[in-house]
Amino acid sequence: MEERYNSYSKYIRETFGERVQKISVDGGFTCPNRDGSKGRGGCTYCNNETFNPTHTSAKKSVREQLEEGIAFFEPKYKTQKYLAYFQAYTNTYDTIEHLADLYNQALSHSKVIGLVVSTRPDAINIKVVELLSELAKENYVVVELGIESTINKSLKLINRCHTFQDTIDAYELLKDKGIHLGGHLIIGLQGEGSDDFIEHAKQVSKLPIEFLKLHQLQIIKGTVMAKQFSVNPEKFNLFTVDDYVREVVSFLGHLRSDIVLERFSSESPRDMLIAPKWGGLKNFEITEKIRKLLKTENIFQACNR
Template sequence: MTADAQTNRNFPWGHQRRYNDFPTFFRRKFNERVQKISIDAGFTCPNRDGSRGTGGCTYCNNKTFKPMYCQLENSVTSQLEEGIQFFRKKYESIKFLAYFQAYSNTYAPVKDLRKLYDEALAYPGVIGLVIATRPDCLNNDVLDFLQELSEKYYVMVELGIESVQDRTLEAVNRGHAWEESVRALEETSRRGIHNCAHMILGLPGESRDEILEQADVISRLPVENLKLHQLQIHKGTFMAKQYADTPDMFHLFSVEEYRELVVDYLERLNPHIIVERFVSSAPADLLIAPRWGLKNFEFVAKVEKRLEERDTWQGRLFQKA
């Protein structure tokens, strides 16, 4: 098929963008603007409190993605109020998803989760929840509760999977195995709970071929949404110390190198998977490397331009098992 012919047809996801992008999907689903509002509800993680380990993941500094209004002394309601006021000044018609983002937001008894989630859902304009958590923090009681909620509201569970390689998960002190990620994806999908797989590209010890094979593995699982981001070294992490002591153990991508990797990854990715993000942008005062100086939308433009230049698209090389 010629480039002109390809440009003038819709892809399997029903529009002419060369990948199955999240913003277009969301606009079509809700027929209006929907914005996530981040919340810090005071959770921790099983690899921080000693249940599975201590110290947390070697790359993790939650300050890199937490808005200023997300302070523990503020209630769920007050955090929502401050975040929603900001966006209502910019948009006349808008709805909201309460985004429980910091740490593992299903790591508590169901009675405690119910109190927090119900408080968020009671706020005017909130139509659902996005819940960031770990694959090992979804026991059957929690899954039953999320299934119950998803029958009334939009509920997405964002799973920090990070890698499909057990050796990598162990090396970054993740505290769970790949098989637990598979179970979490299969159970959320089976129960009608929306899911999102969060993956980090470039973790120490993973080759380019292994990263691309990851796309094949993810494509065979019931993944609805996908978040990718490049490995970043953040201040205040164990990985920052590793980077200072043994920089040779890391390969940090240039913009151009990562763009090519993303395009190759997309080519192998199941076209039904909705891609939410390619990169993460940490605050400059917390970022050690790589310092690209690009905003998310600028990198997206580079990917889209490269897809056109190569006359390729998400799923072009995807092969069903």
């Protein structure tokens, strides 16, 4: 089928010429929106129950985690290379010395060709940018920022404890430093509708990003949002699969043409997910629905810009 958007798999093929697998590593970080420096309790959709302040000392080293991840994937895909994905919590929120140690541990593995570092916009500063841009001289380095929304009212409602201007400022610091830049966005926050999603597409198109991940809003057990949902479910306009697919297709029509779509949805563990339940559909099945609707509606990425 003709590709009507920039897919991540094509980008990876063209960039590396072969399959590259991300291996998640937990660097034992916390989050400024949990420890009180920005806020307490975290973002309303974030699962606080999995947060264990003592796990830092108990967990395995970055090297051990990578070895285990590679041992898992290697028998399946013999030739692939790996990216160390610092995914959990805020992966730039520590001293520069400790960050350098963790990132270098990952990069010292012979099969690891780069880093993907996920973080909050307000956890980016000059020193972090200097460290990552130095590493990017010899390695493939990605920074992913949690944008989540471009509307400050929504960011406040979900207790992000940063504004969209913080996101813009963080990308300003990060751009043109040899670091590949990505972001993620939640589609369907309380109070947001179709026009807001189109506005998100227009606003993120102004950011110096190469990649974007979209996630549908999900209500996860153990979160502040789960409590809010149980009291006032009418305040949440959770999508059916088909409605979500329609919103994403409309979003793509307004998105800058060169941005690579890394994913369209998120699959939370079934036992953790309260709503929306989409009959266990996998991400690739949702992507397929998006592809089909793009074709039916004759929409291409950026066709409505």
